[in-house]
Amino acid sequence: MKIIFLDIDGVLDTDRQIRINNLKQINYIKFDQKAMENLKKITGKTQAGIVITSTWRIHQSKNGYLCRELIRNFQDCDINPALIIDITPIIDLKMKPEIRKLEISKWLSTKDVEKFVILDDQWHMGNLNDHFIRCLPFNGITNKIVEEVIKKLS
Numbered sequence: 333m334k335i336i337f338l339d340i341d342g343v344l345d346t347d348r349q350i351r352i353n354n355l356k357q358i359n360y361i362k363f364d365q366k367a368m369e370n371l372k373k374i375t376g377k378t379q380a381g382i383v384i385t386s387t388w389r390i391h392q393s394k395n396g397y398l399c400r401e402l403i404r405n406f407q408d409c410d411i412n413p414a415l416i417i418d419i420t421p422i423i424d425l426k427m428k429p430e431i432r433k434l435e436i437s438k439w440l441s442t443k444d445v446e447k448f449v450i451l452d453d454q455w456h457m458g459n460l461n462d463h464f465i466r467c468l469p470f471n472g473i474t475n476k477i478v479e480e481v482i483k484k485l486s
């Protein structure tokens with residue numbers, strides 16, 4: 333099994349798109365279309381499942397606003413929401429980004445994963461750095477990141 337551990341803010345919901353949404357006075361969450369197209373390229377080429385690592389996962393209930401917005405954005409970009417196979421465990425309800433690597437490690441310890449990548453706008457993933465690809469919050473998933481992810485998952 334191939335896995336993409338996916339953060340949302342700064343990866344799909346970019347700073348650039350937030351500014352555009354504010355200028356256009358959009359009152360719902362609209363992800364960066366280029367980042368979404370790039371995620372679609374990655375999933376199409378790799379057939380990887382997605383595990384959400386974002387603080388958004390605390391709203392995992394199907395009735396949760398952020399969950400609905402995540403699914404709507406996937407559907408709007410013709411990405412099958414069924415690619416989202418799980419969320420990482422929540423170790424600390426404060427959802428501190430620096431413990432994300434521990435949550436990913438805990439998830440990995442219970443699964444049989446062939447290859448994985450971590451897409452996040454954090455600076456460091458500790459012992460998981462070989463699998464970590466940093467997205468800059470303004471751009472999210474770029475063409476260069478697409479190439480790197482496909483290479484790591486191939």
